[in-house]
Amino acid sequence: NLVAGQIPGLLETWLGYSQGSAESYRWVITAGIIFASSALIPTFLIREHKEKRANARIPIFPRKLLKKLTNRPIVRQLALINLITGFGAAILIPYLNVFLRGKFDISDNLLGVIFSLASLMVFLGSISTPWLVKITHSRIIPTVATQATSIFFLFTLGFSPFLWLAAASLLLRNVLMQMSSPLIENFAMLVSEPEEQATIASVRSMGWQTGQAVGIFISGFVQTRLGFSPLFITTGLLYTLSTFLTWVYFRPKEKEMNDAR
Structure with a gap:
């Protein structure tokens, strides 16, 4: 949140976007999607350990x-x-x-x-x-x-x-x-x-x-x-x-x- 609040102003300064323009917010949203997607990597690395139990219930x-x-x-x-x-x-x-x-x-x-x-x-x-x-x-x-x-x-x-x-x-x-x-x-x-x-x-x-x-x-x-x-x-x-x-x-x-x- 702290970083995202600074990005629109920086983009407006560096790239010449008008203040409060949709373009600057579009880049913020894109960056957010990329960072959020990176969370899938450790998720896929998780391995579930299933214990075999003799008295396990029949699945429904x-x-x-x-x-x-x-x-x-x-x-x-x-x-x-x-x-x-x-x-x-x-x-x-x-x-x-x-x-x-x-x-x-x-x-x-x-x-x-x-x-x-x-x-x-x-x-x-x-x-x-x-x-x-x-x-x-x-x-x-x-x-x-x-x-x-x-x-x-x-x-x-x-x-x-x-x-x-x-x-x-x-x-x-x-x-x-x-x-x-x-x-x-x-x-x-x-x-x-x-x-x-x-x-x-x-x-x-x-x-x-x-x-x-x-x-x-x-x-x-x-x-x-x-x-x-x-x-x-x-x-x-x-x-x-x-x-x-x-x-x-x-x-x-x-x-x-x-x-x-």
Whole structure:
């Protein structure tokens, strides 16, 4: 993020592109695609070690397994929460840079600094996630706590008249929301059998991607006609709903699991 924020200005200086031109951003996107594609190299080098077990279960065909899982309430609940969260994220989060630049007229350089700090804080927040689980003896409590707190900062980001407050809110919102992601993912794995985990992850992803597909389409329509304020309100309400459902659906299940140990 830090480097990407500097590249458009450098290209405009070196190659004579006009400020804010599509050509400079095209080169940034191209470079991003190339660097992202390089991640495929170590991925292909990964070797999976399968252990042979005498009591291994008979594999279930994916279609039958998917039907079996979708009949389980907890799987439908996981997918529903991802659908709501994905829709809320899609209508707003990809456009936060557009929002900041439009409202505060800040440069690409400053945007790069802000989003690089956001990534750094997410890294630091991820380190503290196991500590939250340890002190609360729960995955759902810190998930709900961090998500609920992040909603407050989402609203201060959207409606603050001050750049410093909006930037600080973006940083805190990012780290708090991202801290909850591995916790709920880990919980989803705990409530599933090993052979079900890949399919459950797919069902959750389907919910997220469906919300993303619909949300991105609607967001452009709203932005051009009503601006960002309705999007911040809608996203905040959807996040509130998903946080509430996370507590209602999964906290009782987690208590049962803890009592059974």
